[in-house]
Structures are given as structure tokens and as C-alpha cells.
Amino acid sequence: MDTNLPFSDKPRVVIVGCGFGGLQLAKDLANAPVQVVVVDRNNYHNFQPLLYQVATGALEADSIAYPVRKIFAGQRNFLFRLADVTGVESATNTLHTSVGEIRYDYLVLATGSLTNFFGIESIERNAMQIKSIPNALNLRSFIFQNFEKALLTADAAERQALMNIVVVGGGPTGVEISGSLAEMRKHVLPKDYPELDLGKMQIFLVEAGPALLGPMSPASQADAGRYLHELGVQVQLNTSVKRFEDSKAYYSDTEFIPTENLIWAAGVNGATLPGLPDAVVTRNKRVTVNQWNQVEGLANVFAIGDVANLVTDEMPKGMPMLAPVAQQQASVLAKNLVRLTKGEAPQPFEYTNKGVMAIVARNKAVVDLPKGVHFNGFFGWLTWLFVHLMTLVGFRNKVVAFVDWAFSYFSSDQALRLIIRPFKRRDMRDDQGKRTAEHLTATAEYNPGPPAIQEA
Ligand SMILES: Cc1cc2nc3c(=O)[nH]c(=O)nc-3n(C[C@H](O)[C@H](O)[C@H](O)COP(=O)(O)OP(=O)(O)OC[C@H]3O[C@@H](n4cnc5c(N)ncnc54)[C@H](O)[C@@H]3O)c2cc1C
Known part of the structure; x- marks a missing residue:
């Protein structure tokens, strides 16, 4: 062609x-x-830092994506091929x-x-990832699908596994999604699922290293840990998830957390x-x-x-x-x-670090600026919102994100919890657009297995 x-x-x-x-x-x-x-x-630019907000229903997928051709409309030397x-x-x-x-x-x-699944086949096949917009929409659907299933089962252990969420990886993505899920547990799920005992839903954040937010300052690491503790997220440091199958996230050959929902944010x-x-x-x-x-x-x-x-x-x-x-x-x-x-010599690249930040929940964020400046809490949260709003591509996207955030802030609600295209694990696509399960086993179709689940 x-x-x-x-x-x-x-x-x-x-x-x-x-x-x-x-x-x-x-x-x-x-x-x-x-x-x-x-x-x-893809024919769109994907604003990855806000993917976790799409996954937890805080933002519409359309508000973090922008059509490439529209961005470059009018640029005469530009051509695009999908x-x-x-x-x-x-x-x-x-x-x-x-x-x-x-x-x-x-x-x-x-x-x-x-x-990067580090070659762990059971995790690659069964875990949810968060690198693309389809990933984020799948994750959102999957969590709500599992809550619908939790209503139907009479088996307490199976219900627990359907409600539990394990996030692996304590970098910014893991911290941000854990905080967002904890807010969902507090503000959204009780409204939608009054028949379920949400007090039993557990959110785990598992990190192989000794600290959350590895590259950030010790002050930011401590603040993030404290915020997550306040939100009821169970942080487990120096711990690795070694495999994920039969509704169990295993730490070792015998120890596991019962869960259907494992979000892998442990590396790329x-x-x-x-x-x-x-x-x-x-x-x-x-x-x-x-x-x-x-x-x-x-x-x-x-x-x-x-x-x-x-x-x-x-x-x-x-x-x-x-x-x-x-x-x-x-x-x-x-x-x-x-x-x-022009036949001239190139200039070397030098990185200017303008600061790093991570949001945990409403009014809770951490910011590290150059020269050791650190701040947190409401001011950190406002800074995070402002920077992300300003860097989103497209005026419409900025307005939609602002409206969604303002709505969530004042109503303590998130409007976006539709299961538009029910997700089955065999539909999972990796970032290359391949069906990840196709080349795996013939039994890759989602099957939670027998409800032999240990209470955590
Ligand atoms: C969930 C999440 C949260 C993040 N949060 C932050 C944050 O808060 N702050 C921050 O600074 N960074 C954050 N990052 C990291 C940041 O998004 C990346 O560093 C950044 O996107 C890297 O830009 P890039 O241009 O190298 O690649 P990308 O932005 O990933 O773009 C790569 C592009 O290449 C295309 N592509 C890849 N392979 C092919 C191929 N073979 N054929 C055709 N097209 C291809 C993809 O479709 C994509 O459009 C986050 C990342 C994730 C996943």
C-alpha cells in the first residue's frame, strides 16, 4: 500500500x-x-496524567484526548498518517x-x-493496566461490573474478592488511583450500592520498595502515606505481588489478597x-x-x-x-x-526540572519544586488542578475538565459511572492494539474460578 x-x-x-x-x-x-x-x-493525543481520572469516573475520556488533525489544522508543513x-x-x-x-x-x-509486567504471565493476562484511554474505560467498567456481580452472589468470600481492589506500584499513578478509588468508596459507591456493606471493601496499595512516590522528597512521601492512611487505603511497602490468578493476588506461594481487581502500575x-x-x-x-x-x-x-x-x-x-x-x-x-x-552543529539537551507533583484526593496533594521547596494540602491540590488544567490540550477540554471537577467538588459525586461497553478480560488490548489474551491460553475468557477465597 x-x-x-x-x-x-x-x-x-x-x-x-x-x-x-x-x-x-x-x-x-x-x-x-x-x-x-x-x-x-491513534488519531488523538492522549493526556496520560489524567487517565486515572477517566478510570475512576471523574473525567470523560473525550476531555483528555484531542484529535491530532484538529491540533495541527492550518500548519502547512504538517501531514498525518494513522x-x-x-x-x-x-x-x-x-x-x-x-x-x-x-x-x-x-x-x-x-x-x-x-x-512492564516483568514477564509475569498471570499478571499480564489478568491485571488491569492504565496506559491508554481504552485501558481506563475498561477499568472503570470492570470495577462497576464487579460491584453489580457482588450484589448477586450469596457467597461472602466471593463478594469480598469482587469488592477488593489491589493497586500495585506506589509511584504517582498508583498513589493517585488509590486515592481516587478511596474517594469513590466514600462518596459514590454507597449511593449506588446501598445493599452492599462498603465498610468491607478494601483498597490495598502494594509497593515493592521502601517508600511511596520514590523520586519525590521524603516530605512528599510522608504526606502521601498519611493522606492514604486517612482515606483508609492499606499501604504495604517492601511487598511484591508475584502472581494473580483464581481471584488471588499472591505475595508468596501461600499468602494472598482475595481480589478480582488488580491494577498494575508497577513499571513501564x-x-x-x-x-x-x-x-x-x-x-x-x-x-x-x-x-x-x-x-x-x-x-x-x-x-x-x-x-x-x-x-x-x-x-x-x-x-x-x-x-x-x-x-x-x-x-x-x-x-x-x-x-x-543548515549544516550547523547541534546544541546539547539539558533538562530543567520545574517541579513534580502528585494528587491523592480532594484538598490533598504534594508538590516538590526545585531548591527543596515542598508544599502540600489544599494549596498543593489547587496547584495540581491549575497546572493540569492549563496543560490539557484544547479549550473545550479545559472547560469540560473544569466543569467535571467543580461538579465533583461541590456535589461529592462523580457522574461518570456508565458501563457502556462491558469489559471481559479477553477484550483487553495492550498499547500496541493487540488483544493481549489472544496469544495466551484458550481459556483466557474471564472466569473468576471457584470461590475458594481466604478472608484477608
Ligand atoms: C497513568 C499515567 C500518569 C502519568 N502522570 C504523569 C504526571 O502526572 N506528570 C508527568 O510529567 N508525567 C506523567 N506520566 C508520564 C507521561 O505521560 C509520559 O512521560 C509522557 O507521555 C511521555 O511522552 P512521550 O511523547 O515520550 O510518549 P507518549 O505521550 O506516551 O506518546 C507516545 C505516542 O506514540 C504512539 N505510538 C507508540 N508506538 C507506536 C507505533 N508503533 N506506531 C504508531 N504509534 C505509536 C502512541 O499511540 C502515543 O500517541 C504519566 C503516565 C501515565 C501512564
Whole structure:
């Protein structure tokens, strides 16, 4: 198949991925003397930091996504192809995609990351993940479906497993979703399910390391732990979930939490592409780049954002997988690409940390700014809301999010709890759009198994 890209006498920059990095790069190249071709498997930009709010019914999916073509309407050097990129052939400057081959002069990988299940097959098959909008909608449906089932069973142990939720991973995503679920337990579920004893519903946050919010300050870690404790989330540090099957999240061969709902937020890998030299792909599938975000050994191939492994003296483990890193790398790369087209030397990338934050619940958030500045509580929460509202793409999305948040704040309610497309585990898709269970066992269809469940 031909991708029908028009000929241009200007160099063609192909960007794979229209997430935070790809979007910023394509925008910054608006007036550059290049043809910009963006390829993404989705026709929308996904604002991942708010995915957990879609999963817990606080925001509509449409308010955190924005159509790529609408973002770039009017940008004359911009072209978009909706396609899955399946490989890179650097010897011929060719990208292989689901809609045909695309030739490039410069290639930029901005493919982000994928959930890392650490090779634990039972977790990959049965856990819920939160990396995409379909993931978030599935999670929302699944929780409400299980509450509907909990009403129907006469078996107390089975009911307990249907109501319990285990979140694995104590980073910002795990903390944020646990807090949000605790608020749902307090304000939303009792209204919808007065027949169930919500006092019995347990929310666990399980973290393998010694602290929550690993990269944040000790003050933020302590505040987050205290907030979650106040909300009734059972935080278990230095604990790993080793497998998840038969409605049990196992810590060891014999110890487990009975649950149908396991949310895996324990790590990600870079979303690398086939065809790159093995030597540049790290153990966690990030692509090694130099200080210009150029892929080692490939002069016209670059990587930015989560997929890029840029190691510096300050960041010996590579840059953090954060939206501002992707955006800042994109902006520097845009200037460097223009320099390269003019035969000038590129400038190195330097990360400016403007601060990190995490929200736990209403009036409860933690913020770390540079130079050791830390604040929390209501002011932290307002800061979090403001920053996220301002960075959401599109005016309509900002308004819809603001209205949804204001409604939830004043009514202590969340309007979005429709089970529009009932979720079965065999429908689960990974971020590559594949049905994750298809290549697993023939019995992958969701089946909670016999109700031999231990009270937690
Ligand atoms: C739940 C969650 C919460 C987060 N919260 C925060 C936060 O609060 N603050 C923060 O700074 N960061 C947060 N992050 C991390 C942040 O979202 C990422 O660091 C950021 O999205 C990285 O940007 P990127 O451009 O590298 O990739 P992404 O934004 O992930 O974009 C990658 C794009 O590439 C496309 N793509 C990938 N592979 C292919 C392919 N083969 N073919 C075609 N298209 C492809 C994808 O569809 C996607 O559009 C969060 C992430 C998650 C999952």
C-alpha cells in the first residue's frame, strides 16, 4: 500500500508518536524548512496524567484526548498518517507501517512506553493496566461490573474478592488511583450500592520498595502515606505481588489478597521499534541516545521522551519518564533539526526540572519544586488542578475538565459511572492494539474460578 505522501523539495522529518514529545516537536517545526509527517496508531493525543481520572469516573475520556488533525489544522508543513509503525530500516531510511512504507530524511521516535509486567504471565493476562484511554474505560467498567456481580452472589468470600481492589506500584499513578478509588468508596459507591456493606471493601496499595512516590522528597512521601492512611487505603511497602490468578493476588506461594481487581502500575518499558541495532536498546527497552537525542550510531535517527535513554552525570539511570522531559527534548530537537538542515552543529539537551507533583484526593496533594521547596494540602491540590488544567490540550477540554471537577467538588459525586461497553478480560488490548489474551491460553475468557477465597 502507498501512503500517498506528497513530494516536497524540503527534507522530510517523520515523527513516530503524537504524545507529549511528538506533539511538541511537530508544533515547534511549524515554521521550519522541512516537511513534517507524524504517524500514530491513534488519531488523538492522549493526556496520560489524567487517565486515572477517566478510570475512576471523574473525567470523560473525550476531555483528555484531542484529535491530532484538529491540533495541527492550518500548519502547512504538517501531514498525518494513522498507522501502526512496525519497524525501521535505517540502511534505506524507510519506516515500515501498517499502511505502507514511509521514506524519511530524519526520523524521530517519540513512541513513549508500554506497561512492564516483568514477564509475569498471570499478571499480564489478568491485571488491569492504565496506559491508554481504552485501558481506563475498561477499568472503570470492570470495577462497576464487579460491584453489580457482588450484589448477586450469596457467597461472602466471593463478594469480598469482587469488592477488593489491589493497586500495585506506589509511584504517582498508583498513589493517585488509590486515592481516587478511596474517594469513590466514600462518596459514590454507597449511593449506588446501598445493599452492599462498603465498610468491607478494601483498597490495598502494594509497593515493592521502601517508600511511596520514590523520586519525590521524603516530605512528599510522608504526606502521601498519611493522606492514604486517612482515606483508609492499606499501604504495604517492601511487598511484591508475584502472581494473580483464581481471584488471588499472591505475595508468596501461600499468602494472598482475595481480589478480582488488580491494577498494575508497577513499571513501564520503552516502546522501542523493531529494526534498531540491538546495541542501542537497553534492558528496559529504551533507545540509547547522545546529548542531542541522536540514536547512537544512526546520524539521522533521533529518540525523545519515554523511549529515549539519555544518561547524564546528574541522571545516571536516564532521564525520568515525565511529560516535561519529552516536551523539552522535543523543543531542543526542533532547533537542532533546523541547524542540521543548515549544516550547523547541534546544541546539547539539558533538562530543567520545574517541579513534580502528585494528587491523592480532594484538598490533598504534594508538590516538590526545585531548591527543596515542598508544599502540600489544599494549596498543593489547587496547584495540581491549575497546572493540569492549563496543560490539557484544547479549550473545550479545559472547560469540560473544569466543569467535571467543580461538579465533583461541590456535589461529592462523580457522574461518570456508565458501563457502556462491558469489559471481559479477553477484550483487553495492550498499547500496541493487540488483544493481549489472544496469544495466551484458550481459556483466557474471564472466569473468576471457584470461590475458594481466604478472608484477608
Ligand atoms: C497513568 C499515567 C500518569 C502519568 N502522570 C504523569 C504526571 O502526572 N506528570 C508527568 O510529567 N508525567 C506523567 N506520566 C508520564 C507521561 O505521560 C509520559 O512521560 C509522557 O507521555 C511521555 O511522552 P512521550 O511523547 O515520550 O510518549 P507518549 O505521550 O506516551 O506518546 C507516545 C505516542 O506514540 C504512539 N505510538 C507508540 N508506538 C507506536 C507505533 N508503533 N506506531 C504508531 N504509534 C505509536 C502512541 O499511540 C502515543 O500517541 C504519566 C503516565 C501515565 C501512564
